[in-house]
Amino acid sequence: MTDFLQLDSVTVQFGALRAVDDVSIRVREGERRAIIGPNGAGKTTLFNAITGVVAATSGQVIFAGKDVTRAPVHVRARRGMSRTFQITNLFPNLTVAENMRLAVRGLSPRKFSFFGTDALDAEETRRAGAALEISRLHTRRDAAVKELSYGEQRQLEMAMALVAQPKLLLLDEPAAGLSPAERVIVSDIIRALPRDLTLVLIEHDMDLILSLVDYVTCLNNGKLLVEAPPSEIRGNSDVQDVYLGKARHNA
Amino acid sequence: MASPAPNPAPDSTALPARDTGMSRLAMGAIALGALAFAVLPLILPTYQVSILTEVLIFAVLAMAVDILAGYTGRTPLCHGAIFGVSTYVVVYWTSQMGGSPYVGVGLGIAAATFVAAIFALLAIRTSGVYFLLLTLALGMIVWGVCLRWTSVTGGENGLRGAVRPAALADGFSFYYAVFAAVAVVAFVMWRFVRSPFGLTLRGIRDSESRMRSLGYNVPAHLFLAFTISGFFAGIAGALYAMFNDFVSPSTVGLSQSVEGLLMAITGGIGTLFGAFIGSFAIIGLENLVSLYTERWQSVLGAMFVLIMIFAPEGILGRIRSFVAQRRR
Numbered sequence: 366m367t368d369f370l371q372l373d374s375v376t377v378q379f380g381a382l383r384a385v386d387d388v389s390i391r392v393r394e395g396e397r398r399a400i401i402g403p404n405g406a407g408k409t410t411l412f413n414a415i416t417g418v419v420a421a422t423s424g425q426v427i428f429a430g431k432d433v434t435r436a437p438v439h440v441r442a443r444r445g446m447s448r449t450f451q452i453t454n455l456f457p458n459l460t461v462a463e464n465m466r467l468a469v470r471g472l473s474p475r476k477f478s479f480f481g482t483d484a485l486d487a488e489e490t491r492r493a494g495a496a497l498e499i500s501r502l503h504t505r506r507d508a509a510v511k512e513l514s515y516g517e518q519r520q521l522e523m524a525m526a527l528v529a530q531p532k533l534l535l536l537d538e539p540a541a542g543l544s545p546a547e548r549v550i551v552s553d554i555i556r557a558l559p560r561d562l563t564l565v566l567i568e569h570d571m572d573l574i575l576s577l578v579d580y581v582t583c584l585n586n587g588k589l590l591v592e593a594p595p596s597e598i599r600g601n602s603d604v605q606d607v608y609l610g611k612a613r614h615n616a
Numbered sequence: 617m618a619s620p621a622p623n624p625a626p627d628s629t630a631l632p633a634r635d636t637g638m639s640r641l642a643m644g645a646i647a648l649g650a651l652a653f654a655v656l657p658l659i660l661p662t663y664q665v666s667i668l669t670e671v672l673i674f675a676v677l678a679m680a681v682d683i684l685a686g687y688t689g690r691t692p693l694c695h696g697a698i699f700g701v702s703t704y705v706v707v708y709w710t711s712q713m714g715g716s717p718y719v720g721v722g723l724g725i726a727a728a729t730f731v732a733a734i735f736a737l738l739a740i741r742t743s744g745v746y747f748l749l750l751t752l753a754l755g756m757i758v759w760g761v762c763l764r765w766t767s768v769t770g771g772e773n774g775l776r777g778a779v780r781p782a783a784l785a786d787g788f789s790f791y792y793a794v795f796a797a798v799a800v801v802a803f804v805m806w807r808f809v810r811s812p813f814g815l816t817l818r819g820i821r822d823s824e825s826r827m828r829s830l831g832y833n834v835p836a837h838l839f840l841a842f843t844i845s846g847f848f849a850g851i852a853g854a855l856y857a858m859f860n861d862f863v864s865p866s867t868v869g870l871s872q873s874v875e876g877l878l879m880a881i882t883g884g885i886g887t888l889f890g891a892f893i894g895s896f897a898i899i900g901l902e903n904l905v906s907l908y909t910e911r912w913q914s915v916l917g918a919m920f921v922l923i924m925i926f927a928p929e930g931i932l933g934r935i936r937s938f939v940a941q942r943r944r
């Protein structure tokens with residue numbers, strides 16, 4: 366197995382703050398990786414550096430054998446990266462079906478069709494339908510997104526990230542703010558993902574993580590703290606320290 | 617995601633109940649509106665027919681503004697200038713160069729599209745109030761050029777043209793020529809905003825960051841939207857050249873841009889065809905109120921204030937949400 370996503374000493378600096386500080390991570394093809402850490406550890410900033418929302422101040426991002434450190438967001442998406450957002454980021458004034466159409470067509474030349482019909486073709490319809498089915502939204506196609514419940518919006522986040530058939534899926538706290546019942550739906554969705562899909566997941570819910578991923582990376586203060594398989598991460602004293610609040614000042 | 621289903625279910629997303637499709641009610645309303653514009657000239661006196669011609673021409677300008685303001689979430693204040701560039705080119709070509717009006721119209725639209733493309737390159741990196749101010753400044757540059765470049769534009773005196781082809785010399789036949797042109801343009805614009813590309817614009821309006829992460833090159837889409845919107849404003853400007861046979865700096869002025877925007881807002885931003893209602897309301901009121909008082913601008917101003925308070929979604933937008941509520 367090859368390294369599919371490779372971060373080499375990635376640093377993201379905002380003024381005096383090093384939000385991500387010299388982090389190197391290697392994710393193999395088909396691996397499911399969780400990134401954990403307390404609030405402000407730099408998890409979402411790391412995601413933004415991987416997907417190109419912010420540029421790495423130094424270091425390299427290598428994806429599928431290509432250096433994408435300076436590539437803009439949409440170019441990385443075309444190479445096969447897809448993500449969800451921690452703070453729900455959908456098209457609120459459009460319907461679920463229209464959101465899915467935009468998600469399906471992001472990588473298709475048909476997005477530049479000026480006078481064509483807006484309907485999806487048979488293959489795209491099947492993909493959109495399948496993604497909605499997995500996300501349990503297939504009965505809500507015609508609802509406007511702003512009228513969906515919060516839980517449904519989180520499910521749509523997943524469906525839109527999935528339907529592009531990415532090679533690398535990045536989920537930023539997919540279960541944030543959800544009820545226990547809705548969390549089960551999210552973990553079912555993740556479990557139902559194709560096994561060859563590489564997955565990187567930010568999550569706080571330990572139970573969710575431990576049953577889903579192969580390997581865990583823990584960040585603290587922008588630095589890489591520990592990398593370990595899920596069975597070992599719970600017992601790790603460093604992780605316990607940062608999560609239980611008796612952390613030493615690791616500068 | 618293995619083998620495709622043998623007989624894929626029909627795309628139930630093809631005709632969703634709301635927003636993208638067109639209900640029977642909406643089609644009826646459009647047919648009624650078109651009928652009104654077709655029949656009214658038969659019963660109106662000549663002067664009112666010319667006002668109605670103006671309403672149709674400015675509706676195209678307002679629709680062009682709506683493509684950006686309503687569908688793309690970028691409110692422009694330079695469309696009067698783009699419109700006026702086309703008017704200037706058509707008038708100049710026919711009166712100063714003695715060229716054919718049909719070639720002139722083509723040149724005018726091309727010039728407007730070219731100007732819009734340059735403005736687009738400068739403006740698409742901004743949004744919100746910065747976009748508004750930048751487009752305002754760009755429009756003012758065009759106005760300044762038209763005012764100062766006296767040898768070509770005639771400065772404040774403007775240019776008088778001989779634009780209208782002989783076949784359309786009388787107001788009545790000219791009205792129907794404009795009516796036919798505007799009908800075609802409106803249909804094309806409707807197809808455009810409902811196309812896959814049109815949907816990407818509404819996506820950009822709602823969330824640029826999500827669009828980027830889905831693989832869309834957002835600046836490219838904004839550039840195309842701006843340029844295409846300018847192309848349509850250029851069509852309106854060329855028609856206006858034929859209508860008015862005269863052009864002066866006020867045609868490219870800020871008030872022209874504001875008027876186009878106000879028509880789009882009054883009719884209903886993001887409704888496209890609301891532009892006809894907005895154009896009719898504003899031009900109609902201008903002409904009606906000015907019969908009774910010199911202070912007609914105050915009356916218009918008061919009307920805008922009332923619309924902003926009681927129907928910020930515009931006349932057509934208000935009707936739409938009213939119908940939607942009744943249906944529930």
